[in-house]
Amino acid sequence: MFTRLNQIGALLTMGLQTLPQRKSTAGVVVIGIASVVAVLVSVLAIAQGVERTLGDSGRNDTAILLSSGADDEVDSLVSRADYDAIAGMPQVATAASGRPLADGEVVTAFPARFKNSSEEGSVTLRGLGTYGLAIHPSIHISHGRTFRPGLTELIVGAGVARRFRGFADGDRVKIGNSFWTVVGQFKSDNVHDSEVLADVRTVQSVMDMGNDYNSAYVRLKSADELQSLEEAVASNPTLHLETQSEPEYFAAQASGLSAALTVAAYVMGIIMACGAVFGAIHSLYIAADARRIEMATLRAIGFSPGSVLVGFLIEALFLAFAGGCIGGVLSWLLFNGHVVTSMYGGMSQVVFQLDVTAHLVGLGMVWACAIGLLGALLPALSTSRRPVTEALRG
Amino acid sequence: MSALIELRDLSKIYFRGRQKLEVLHQMNLEIEEGEFLALMGPSGSGKTTLLNLIGGLDSPSEGTITVAGQRIEGLGQSELSRWRASNVGFVFQFYNLLPMLSARRNVELPLLLTRLPAPQRRRNAEIALQLVGLAERAAHKPGELSGGQQQRVAIARAIVSDPKLLVCDEPTGDLDRRSAAEVLNLLQNLNREQGKTVVMVTHDPKAAVYATHTLRLDKGALAEAAEASE
Ligand SMILES: Nc1ncnc2c1ncn2[C@@H]1O[C@H](COP(=O)(O)OP(=O)(O)OP(=O)(O)O)[C@@H](O)[C@H]1O
Ligand SMILES: [Mg+2]
Numbered sequence A: 001m002f003t004r005l006n007q008i009g010a011l012l013t014m015g016l017q018t019l020p021q022r023k024s025t026a027g028v029v030v031i032g033i034a035s036v037v038a039v040l041v042s043v044l045a046i047a048q049g050v051e052r053t054l055g056d057s058g059r060n061d062t063a064i065l066l067s068s069g070a071d072d073e074v075d076s077l078v079s080r081a082d083y084d085a086i087a088g089m090p091q092v093a094t095a096a097s098g099r100p101l102a103d104g105e106v107v108t109a110f111p112a113r114f115k116n117s118s119e120e121g122s123v124t125l126r127g128l129g130t131y132g133l134a135i136h137p138s139i140h141i142s143h144g145r146t147f148r149p150g151l152t153e154l155i156v157g158a159g160v161a162r163r164f165r166g167f168a169d170g171d172r173v174k175i176g177n178s179f180w181t182v183v184g185q186f187k188s189d190n191v192h193d194s195e196v197l198a199d200v201r202t203v204q205s206v207m208d209m210g211n212d213y214n215s216a217y218v219r220l221k222s223a224d225e226l227q228s229l230e231e232a233v234a235s236n237p238t239l240h241l242e243t244q245s246e247p248e249y250f251a252a253q254a255s256g257l258s259a260a261l262t263v264a265a266y267v268m269g270i271i272m273a274c275g276a277v278f279g280a281i282h283s284l285y286i287a288a289d290a291r292r293i294e295m296a297t298l299r300a301i302g303f304s305p306g307s308v309l310v311g312f313l314i315e316a317l318f319l320a321f322a323g324g325c326i327g328g329v330l331s332w333l334l335f336n337g338h339v340v341t342s343m344y345g346g347m348s349q350v351v352f353q354l355d356v357t358a359h360l361v362g363l364g365m366v367w368a369c370a371i372g373l374l375g376a377l378l379p380a381l382s383t384s385r386r387p388v389t390e391a392l393r394g
Numbered sequence B: 001m002s003a004l005i006e007l008r009d010l011s012k013i014y015f016r017g018r019q020k021l022e023v024l025h026q027m028n029l030e031i032e033e034g035e036f037l038a039l040m041g042p043s044g045s046g047k048t049t050l051l052n053l054i055g056g057l058d059s060p061s062e063g064t065i066t067v068a069g070q071r072i073e074g075l076g077q078s079e080l081s082r083w084r085a086s087n088v089g090f091v092f093q094f095y096n097l098l099p100m101l102s103a104r105r106n107v108e109l110p111l112l113l114t115r116l117p118a119p120q121r122r123r124n125a126e127i128a129l130q131l132v133g134l135a136e137r138a139a140h141k142p143g144e145l146s147g148g149q150q151q152r153v154a155i156a157r158a159i160v161s162d163p164k165l166l167v168c169d170e171p172t173g174d175l176d177r178r179s180a181a182e183v184l185n186l187l188q189n190l191n192r193e194q195g196k197t198v199v200m201v202t203h204d205p206k207a208a209v210y211a212t213h214t215l216r217l218d219k220g221a222l223a224e225a226a227e228a229s230e
Helices: A004-017 A019-055 A080-087 A158-163 A200-206 A223-235 A246-290 A292-301 A305-335 A358-385 A388-393 B047-054 B077-087 B103-113 B118-131 B147-159 B177-193
Strands: A062-067 A102-113 A120-128 A140-144 A153-157 A172-175 A178-187 A195-199 A215-219 A241-245 A339-344 A348-353 B003-016 B019-032 B036-040 B062-067 B088-091 B165-169 B197-201 B213-218 B221-224
Touching (some): A004 A019, A004 B103, A019 A246, A019 A305, A062 A223, A080 A215, A102 A200, A153 A158, A158 A178, A223 A241, A241 A246, A292 B077, A292 B103, B003 B197, B019 B221, B036 B047, B036 B177, B047 B197, B103 B118, B103 B147, B118 B147, B147 B165, B177 B197
Parallel strands (some): A120 A195, B036 B197, B036 B213, B088 B165, B165 B197
Antiparallel strands (some): A062 A215, A102 A120, A153 A195, A172 A178, B003 B019, B003 B062, B213 B221
C-alpha cells in the first residue's frame, strides 16, 4: 500500500494545482499576511537604522565629559576652569604643537526649513575648537573648505544638506540674530552628519554664550587611559563631571530612541499580526469549511486523516510563504536605502539610513509561516478530528 | 454463491450527551457475492448507519462484520482507510465530487492511493469514464455537468480501483426520473456484467425494482420487503 508521504504529495499537488481556481480566498490570506510582514519588517528596519547611526560609532580613545547628571550635551555645562583642569591631566594625548589634544565644545539648535515640505525642523549647530577635526576623525570635508576661526562661517553635514533648504555652498544661514556663510560640506558616519559645525569661540561670542562649554572632548594617550581619567576626574573635588568614552555616549543616546522604536515596531507588528492572524484564521476557516465535504470524501475514499490534515497545512504554509515574500519585497521596495529623520536629544533631527536586511526579511518570513500555521491548524484540526461519517453528513 | 458480507449480532448505539440511541439492535444479515440489495425504510431508521458500517466508514458498538472473509469491526482508523481504498466504492446522494478537478481527475483520485504510474492511472480513469458513458466529458468540471452526469462520474470513481463492493446511499435521491433511470441502469449493468455486489439505500420503490433483493429496515431490525410495492 501507498505511504503517507505519497498521499500528502498527491493531495498537495492537487491543492496547489487548483489554487488558481481559488484566487479570491487564497488572495485574502496572502494579502493579509503580506501586510503584517511589510509593517513588521519596515518598522524593525527603522529601529535598526537608528541603532546603527547612533549606537555603532565613536572612538574608544576619545572621552567626552559632561556635567554630572546630564543625559546629553545640551543639558550639560562645562566651565572654562573645568576644561582647563581636564586638559592638563596626564592621560590626555598631546598634539604636534605640544598642547593637549582636548577641546571644549558648544551645541545649540536652530530652526530650518525642510526641502520637501513647508514644515520647519531643527538642526544642531556645534562649535568646534582648535582640534575639532582631529578629535572627530569621522568628519571628512567633501567639498569646499573648513570654517576659519573668528569668522561666522560654517560647514554643513551631508544629512542636513540633503534634508534642509538653504545650506548650499555660499548660502547665508540665519541663526538667532546672526548670519553665517556656508563654506563647505562634510560627511560623517555618525550623528555629526546631521549637524552644522563652526568655530567655538565665534559661536560663543555671536550667540552670547559666555566662556562656558557644553562638553569637553579629549583624545586619550590610549583607550586604556579611560578608567584612570575617570578616577582622576572623580577624585578632584572641584570637578562635577562624568567621563564616558565616545561609543558609550553614543550608545546611551541611541538606546532610549531605538529601544522606543523597537518596542513601537513590535507593538505595531503584534497588533497588525493579531488582526492578520484572525483575518487569516477566518479566511482559512472559510476555505476549510467550504472543503469539509471534500476532505471527508477523500477520507472515505481511503486517504488517511493525517495526510488530509498535513496536506491542508502545507498548502496554508505555502500561501503564508507567498504572503511573507510579497510583504518582504514590498517593504524592501518602500524603505530600503531610504532615510527618515527622528528627534535626537529632544532637539534636533537626525537622519537614519534604512536597510531592509535579509535577516529582517527572514524574521518576517518566520512570522508569516507562524501565522499561516496557526490560522490553518484550528479549522483543519476540527475537521480532521470529526468522524468521517459525521463529516460526510456536512 | 457465497456470502460476501456477513453481519452477526450487530448493534450501533449513538450517545447524545447522556441520551442513548440504539439505532441498530442485534442485527444479522448475509449479502451474497453478486447480489444487488436495496435497503429501504423510514427516515431515521438507520439505513445510512448500516451502510456506513458495511462500507467500513464506522465501527459497530457490538457484533461482527465480515467482508470477503475479513473481519473489519475491530480495525483502527488507518487500517480501515486502507481497507476501504481497496475493497469498497462509495456513491453518495450529492455525488461528492471535488469541484476544482476535471471528471477524469476526480475518477483518478482513488488511484492516487495505489502504486500505478501516472499514465496507467490516466488510462484506467478514462476506461472507467467510458464504462459510464462519459468518455467525451473527461475534461469537464463537475459544475459543467448535469446531476445525472455527475453521479455517473461518481460511479466511475467508485469502480476505478475495481472493488468487489459498491455502497450507494440514495444515489438517485437528488435526480429527476430520467437521470435516475440512467444511474440505476448503470448500477444494474455493473452488477450483472461486472459481478459487482451492490448495496443501495433508497426511498424510491421504483429504484428498488432494479435490485435483486429488497430489505426494509425499521426500529433497528430488518424485514423482507413485500415485492416492489409500497
Ligand atoms: N453521529 C450521530 N450521533 C448521534 N445520533 C446519530 C448520529 N448519526 C445518526 N444518528 C441518529 O441515528 C438515527 C439513524 O440515522 P441514519 O442517518 O442512519 O438514518 P437514515 O435511515 O439514513 O435516515 P434518512 O432516510 O433520513 O437518511 C437517526 O435518528 C439519527 O438522528
Ligand atoms: Mg440516510
